[in-house]
Amino acid sequence: MPNNGEERLSSYWIDSTKLPSFQALENDINVDIAIVGGGITGITTAYLLIKEGFHVAVIEASTILNGTTGHTTAKITAQHSLIYDEFIQHFGEDNARLYYEANKEAAEQIAEIINLHGIDCDFKKEDAYVYTNSNDKVQSLKKEYDAYKRLGIDCEYLDNISLDGNIKGAVVMKNQAQFHPLHYLSHLVNYIKESGAEIYEQSVATHLDIGDKPIIHLRNGAKVTANHVISASHFPFHDNRGYFARLHPERSYVVAAKPEKTFPGGMYINAEKPKRSIRSVTIDGEDLLLFSGDGHKTGQGEPEKKHYEALEKFAKEEFGAKEILYRWSAQDLVTEDRIPFIGCNNEGDKRVLVATGFRKWGMTTSMVAAQLMRDILIGKKNRYEELYSPSRFKADPGIKTIVKENVNVAANLISGKLDSPDKELKDIKEGEGAVVSIKGGRAGAYKTKDGELFVVDTTCTHMGCEINWNSADQTWDCPCHGSRFSVEGEVIEGPAERPLKRIDPNSIDYTTS
Structure with a gap:
């Protein structure tokens, strides 16, 4: 924790966790499964595959758990803002229920791993709320509540909640959770290392040759030959399916602050924009709050420092926060239909698998991905495979989103070339x-x-x-x-x-x- 009230421009999760370091891969290796990406998805997938007896190598371009994973808000929840009414409308009730159940089971699996290994990671059960200060969003919340009931979600609708402010309503998903993600994952890293898996840092995968056995080429000339390759590198390092046109990147921001007002417990996110997400965190024995949100497309909009300032203003006005202790930002990818891409890069071909587009909800989605990819590789039926398949294409809302995003890309390409430096x-x-x-x-x-x-x-x-x-x-x-x-x-x-x-x-x- 900062001394003398000094603010740290870094993630609390990273600052408070001692992680082992690993050497770069300098020589050619052969393994059963090579995982590119040392974030929560790569580490969790390695953990599950080791238990199946595979020889696994994790290849990380920088240092493990230092990317989006180390900069999350760390909510373990199936409540991913207002999505279930939308999913029912676009994909049908059965698929919306599958999405919920996949994330619910993922959260339960995280809790099981924590209990199995006795991991001290500040795991705490909390109800999750989507709330609104706007009369315009009340109807959307009520539709979401109706969707919850149709899908069998343990829920409640409230006209008001214990947060200060002019709250117009909230929908509650019961028995969700929060934790310290790196304290949890550092235990899995040690388990992986002790189980004989290989982990390499500062090893940049540049391209992939797909033969009978895929070969990963590293920037330094080393090669990794594997029976199966998993791309868990945030943006797929091997993009032969045009993922750059099917995903758009967003940045969001986090500040850790000491509140003056009493926090009622729970995890919160508002329904309107700009987004405001709130959860508690204990730092050096003190009860603090994490305020996150104010997202925008990467490289676009007003100066990034304005987003921190907006969150700090919210923390001060709504919770009387007088001291900001940490601030950090994260980047995540969003698919055209808001459901992540997880599974075989080419349908039915198990040589290359991919997991991307988690839409800022990576804690449960990473476990969904790890379990789904494990099941594909061991030949086990997984009822979520079709829902998350990277080969899918949903014309509604996918085609509209793709057109919109590519118009945005074209506009920025042109405007950037015409921009005159000042x-x-x-x-x-x-x-x-x-x-x-x-x-x-x-x-x-x-x-x-x-x-x-x-x-x-x-x-x-x-x-x-x-x-x-x-x-x-x-x-x-x-x-x-x-x-x-x-x-x-x-x-x-x-x-x-x-x-x-x-x-x-x-x-x-x-x-x-």
Whole structure:
């Protein structure tokens, strides 16, 4: 916990967890199953597959559990905002019920693992609420409540709840849970390691050859040959199905604050926009709250720091919070029909499996994915396979969403090329990043507090969109498909595989730039 009220620009989950480190893969290896991605999905899937006797390797581009998993709000719930009435309308009652039951069973499985291994991870049962302050959303909540009852969900509708504010109504899903995700997952990592699985960090998978046995090629030249490959790398590292056009990226924000007002317990999310999600957390023996939301498409909209400021204002106005202790952000992917893609990358072909598009609800969805992919690989019938199949295509609402998203991509591609930078390189201050003009061209510049200057080409290496500066996280973000790059130009988030082109600032004539 920060000393003297100092705010940390980092995830509490990561700060409070000591994780083992692993070496990069330098030599060629052969395994039964190679999992690309060391987040909650990859680690959980490895855990389940080891129990089936498979020789498993986890390949992580950065460090394990440091991506979206380490920046979650960590609600273990089947209440994924207002979705069940929508799913009944679009996919029918049977499929909506399957979605609920898949996530309900996943939550129960997480609880079973915690009990089996005696994991101390602040696991706590809580009711989950979707509430509204708007009269316009009351009818939507009542429709959601009716959907809950049709699907057999343990629920309640309330005209008011114990939160302060002008609450107009809420629908409650009973007996959900919250936990410390990395304390839970660090135990699974140790189990995996002790069970003989291989884990490699700083090992970037760049492409895949699919023969009788798939071969993963790493950036450093090493190769992984496996009977089966699982892509659990947030955005699929092997995109031969056009996932970049079937997924859109969104960023959301979290602040941890010390409230002055009494918190009634429970987990909350509002029905309207901007989103406001609330849950409790204990940090160094003190009861705090996590406020999250204010999501937007990656690389688009107002400066990212404005989203933190909006959450901080909400925490202060609604809960009297006077001290912000942590803040962090996360990125997630959304499919065209809001149901994740989980299963065989090509229908019926077990050589390559994929899990992506969790729509910010990765705690239960990761377990859904791990169990489903395990069952596919061991030949066990799983009643959720068709619902989550990456090969599916639902014309309603899928086609409308795809058209809308690709119009958005095209607009950002064009506008980025026409955008005129408003700064010159010589104007960049220490600790500042910005798009700048260099001899009439567009470039990205960042100057450290020590005065070191990093300059990059702002053309995204995925499909040529122009990246924008993220002042809150100090990254370069692509508004088209969500690729993110460090100040040095290294890839942080896909679908981009290659770093940005670096420009040597010493080669630039400042007098003419």
